[in-house]
Amino acid sequence: MTHIPVVQNILNANDIIAEVNRNKLESAHVFGLNIMASPGAGKTSLIEHTIRGLSGVRVGIINGDTAGYDGDALRAQNAGATAVHINTGGNCHLEAHMIQDALVYLDLPALDLVIIENVGNLVCPAGWKLGTHHNVLVASIPEGADKPYKYPSMYHGVDVLVINKIDLLPYIPFDMDYFKKGVMALNPKVTVFEVSCQTGQGLDAWYDWVRGKIYR
Amino acid sequence: MHELPITQTILDIALNHAHGAVITDIRLTIGDLTSFVDDSIQFYWDIISEGTGAVGAKLHFKRIPARAKCEACGREYTIKEEGLLCPHCGSHRVAITAGKEFFVDSIEIQEQTP
Numbered sequence: 494m495t496h497i498p499v500v501q502n503i504l505n506a507n508d509i510i511a512e513v514n515r516n517k518l519e520s521a522h523v524f525g526l527n528i529m530a531s532p533g534a535g536k537t538s539l540i541e542h543t544i545r546g547l548s549g550v551r552v553g554i555i556n557g558d559t560a561g562y563d564g565d566a567l568r569a570q571n572a573g574a575t576a577v578h579i580n581t582g583g584n585c586h587l588e589a590h591m592i593q594d595a596l597v598y599l600d601l602p603a604l605d606l607v608i609i610e611n612v613g614n615l616v617c618p619a620g621w622k623l624g625t626h627h628n629v630l631v632a633s634i635p636e637g638a639d640k641p642y643k644y645p646s647m648y649h650g651v652d653v654l655v656i657n658k659i660d661l662l663p664y665i666p667f668d669m670d671y672f673k674k675g676v677m678a679l680n681p682k683v684t685v686f687e688v689s690c691q692t693g694q695g696l697d698a699w700y701d702w703v704r705g706k707i708y709r
Numbered sequence: 710m711h712e713l714p715i716t717q718t719i720l721d722i723a724l725n726h727a728h729g730a731v732i733t734d735i736r737l738t739i740g741d742l743t744s745f746v747d748d749s750i751q752f753y754w755d756i757i758s759e760g761t762g763a764v765g766a767k768l769h770f771k772r773i774p775a776r777a778k779c780e781a782c783g784r785e786y787t788i789k790e791e792g793l794l795c796p797h798c799g800s801h802r803v804a805i806t807a808g809k810e811f812f813v814d815s816i817e818i819q820e821q822t823p
Binding site for chain 1: 714719730733737742744775788792794802803811812816819
């Protein structure tokens with residue numbers, strides 16, 4: 494029996510393609526966001542608002558879904574973006590090679606911002622780099638304040654947290670202090686926005702942040 | 710579901726390091742903060758290793774518990790057993806110190822007769 498030390502990161506293959514995607518975005522001066530959340534948290538609503546709120550910014554959207562439904566891509570198109578739909582064929586998250594294939598359909602030099610809408614899932618998407626500049630998690634009030642404690646890898650693996658549906662705070666028991674303590678424990682450097690896509694509250698601060706990241 | 714491409718990558722890494730030798734054991738290190746499940750990897754392994762130099766190789770899973778160090782009181786603890794916030798002083802000012810590992814640690818191959 495011969496022992497062979499390996500010590501090779503299993504996600505390395507994905508990370509290499511993510512780096513290729515990143516270089517492709519950067520060489521076209523495009524800023525990239527990877528939006529993740531559980532189903533129903535408001536990813537598509539936030540993206541629709543962002544497209545409309547960032548007037549003058551040219552936006553491309555890549556939508557990932559487990560089934561063939563392309564309604565989210567249509568919503569993005571109606572809001573004024575160029576959109577590509579990825580059917581993951583049941584896969585629970587997007588991977589870098591899927592984005593590599595999708596980027597071919599976007600005219601990157603004609604864009605300022607690419608937003609990737611990941612598959613609705615609070616478990617695995619954070620483990621897979623896509624090549625975007627920032628990972629954004631959309632949390633929402635009806636999900637409950639215990640989510641950082643139950644899904645630590647997602648809350649640990651993002652750069653930005655958008656807390657959506659804050660207009661529901663008067664109607665739903667939600668311990669914001671407990672929620673934020675969990676977030677801070679997992680991710681002390683995360684940038685947090687509190688918004689409502691229903692009333693528009695807090696969205697301007699989010700738009701300003703995105704606008705500040707765009708190259709031109 | 711996502712363990713299928715992962716298991717394929719594990720197989721590729723192992724075959725790449727075996728240089729054609731028969732692989733008997735593969736040692737994996739998996740942190741509890743990753744979303745990879747031993748049983749799922751094993752399930753796909755039994756299927757996709759078929760017909761390769763790694764068929765029948767035993768997978769050894771070394772799980773690394775997610776741990777944190779409290780920046781307020783300095784003590785370390787295990788998140789799964791003791792919770793996310795510091796179990797000693799209740800602080801949320803903590804740093805994750807382990808649990809994100811995910812790699813092929815080593816393989817064992819059969820001696821090749823000269």
